[in-house]
Amino acid sequence: MKKYIILLFVLCISPVGNLLAKNIIADSLVFVYSLHGQTRRYETTFEEKGDTLYMNWGIERNLKWQSGSYGMGKKSVAEAIRLSFLQPEDGKHVQLPSEETVAILSQAAYKQLKEHNSFVYNQTKYSVLDTNEKTMGHNLIHVIDNVEGCEIWILDNPRIPIVWRMRNNPLGINWEVQQISSHK
Template sequence: MKQKIIMILLLLGSAMGGAAQNALPDTLLFVFKLHGQTRKYEMTFTPQHDAFVLNWRILRNLKWQKGSYTLTPQAVKKGSVLSFLMPEDGRHVTLSEQETAYILSQEAYRNLKARQRFAYNHTEYELMDSDEHAAGFALLHVRDTLEGSEMWILDNPSLPLVWSMQNNPLEINWRVEINK
């Protein structure tokens, strides 16, 4: 009897652990590299109706600076421009209907999954592989066909997050880290 109880507890524990692996934490740490400097922003993505509100904050000079970006429902559905707008303390910005911040639109994500390519910022990206994983999801590794910029996108239709960007011609590169 004791063995059966232990076996059931082990099975329940492994089932719960598997479910937790496909869940993103509420707050993600974005580590940006620009001109030899590193900045770490805490970000939360909150669905709001058919839109997203991205709240960010960073500790600078012993004070929390914070602000937000709102992605409109139209941008979430069909946006085709990734915003590189620099965060400013106390600023709450609603992006245009073409712009997303740190995520792909649903249309771009569907194109990536169906055709292994999508266009963003007037640049064509093609799928290279999906060998890496983060937070229990595959990362879709894409590269632009002209300049070699690379992104790793969370294979999650609810939040196709740009987990990492490297070789960006604007030199704004980042990688998401999960605090443990």
């Protein structure tokens, strides 16, 4: 009888746990990374829990599902000055330092972009080229680094300015986001 009461309790509180974490983007996204001719497709969600924004990721590799997350604290989301290029490792849940974000711009960088048509991230200045493309009901802000030619497309969404696409990255890590339905 005790087992049934515990099971019933767990079943009742599991929806409550899901209410504490809310997805910031309704759909799952696929980040398609390419590096030195190799391509990896990571299914991701962005989720807020408390004062931390998580980028949860998963990928099927060698017939096994691998997953992990990157956590960005309140200060990271507000003021970070650089992108993290830390490679995902199965089972790792990484809390990024306050000066880093992963796959998004900080609110300060986004504000700078909107007010001045340029911003600085990773000690590199990016300037707006155009805003001709749209996705998920938002424009993509296409920026370029005039020194090394790195191009970035940023989702024009003040809530979560996702780095939607990156080309000509001097580190060789390029990516593009694809939207997939959350209703599989």
